[in-house]
Amino acid sequence: MNKLDRSLIVGLPAFEGLTAETLDVVLASARSQRIEKDTAVFEQDAEANSFFILLDGRVRVVKLTPDGQQVIVRYIVPGELLGIAQAIGRSTYPASAIAVTDCVVLAWPGKLWAEFATAHPGFGMNTYKTVGTRLQDVQTQVVEMATEQVERRVAHALLRLVQQSGRKTDEGLLIDFPISRQDIAEMTGTTLHTVSRLLSAWEEKGLVISGRQQVTVTQPHRLMLLAEGRVERD
Template sequence: MSLKGIFPIDRWDFNSQKILADLSDKDWDNLMAHARKEKYKKGQIVFREGAQPTSIFYIHTGTVKKYKIDNDGKEHIVYVASAGELIGYHAALADEVYPDAAAALEDSVVDVIPVADFLSTLDRSPAFSRKLLKTLSHEFAVYINNLSVFAQRPVRERVAIALIVLREKYKQGVKPGAPVMISISRDDIANMAGTTRENVARFLTEFKQEKIIDTIGRKILITNVRKLAEVSNYS
């Protein structure tokens, strides 16, 4: 089922896939001239917060979480990127260290692109520059939305929103209308929703009883996204 009309997913999705849309063959070849394809196992670090940016990353397959660690050592997931998205380019543009870290949520294949090739493509392609600027503006709005919602919403609603966002990330390759399977730990859901693992487990049990989700082992099957959107109380 499409989320159109029941949940504003664009307020939660960077849409960075659009950055490379319609890139000319010449610009694409320039961008990928020295890229290397890397396989990341579930949990493996893609880049570390505070490291100097030597590369940006194009997700070929899989999902990758962007996160920060607070002073108490608690992880906060700020975004989940999926196939077709670029990550790590903010630091390259600002000529600063990576402001957050990234790690694979599942086995993933990522194109590692040298920063120099990214910047040279940006310099030579006005269309690429315009799309990047538009995407950066949208990402700022997504971050503001994220902060405001998770500062004010009850935990049950935050967990529902996290599941809807994850459904969007895991639905690639799933037939339209078919249930979407999410393979992610309860800890990661808690770190997305800003709550505890125990709260996530409790609400997942409630959602299962309400026939919104089902579970197969540790995997979560979203069976009624419309009802989940109602629980999120977000319009």
């Protein structure tokens, strides 16, 4: 295995405030790994043997219900931690993580997490902060699902995706990884049919341009108004 370069992780929030030496120590036990598109980084309920940082690509975190339905919990972008079951006191992964595009991750043995956290308090702090952020994210999602109807939920979901992964093109903000109506449906607790209809309607109105596994938001502001319910529902 090649020695990994420090520059890979310097500047990532998870390692903020750590000394160069510590970074090297941490990297020494890391293993870099390629994950092919549509394959799993880890599977729900499997032993949590590793935790990861995504260096490149996009990962979808998915929960599977007993009766086989899927819910997309969140998308992971480069620089984010994933599979930190240890940090929340679990020995198995609570969800599956699937590569949406070809990905590169750094992987550490799960047992090292506790070591890192105690030896480098800053690291522990940082990961806890991400857990805290995610708790808040999920809670706002609950509020949305409880109070908003489908159209606004889908609008919110799109806006979040754009914010996380929007790439500016001449038409607008493109969500720069493949995403299907089905995916959006699984994020918002609806059906691909309803999502399809909504996107078609929005395309009519000039808010978005969408194609096969691809969505561009052309008028974020108007979509925002729609998401907030201060509308314009024709």
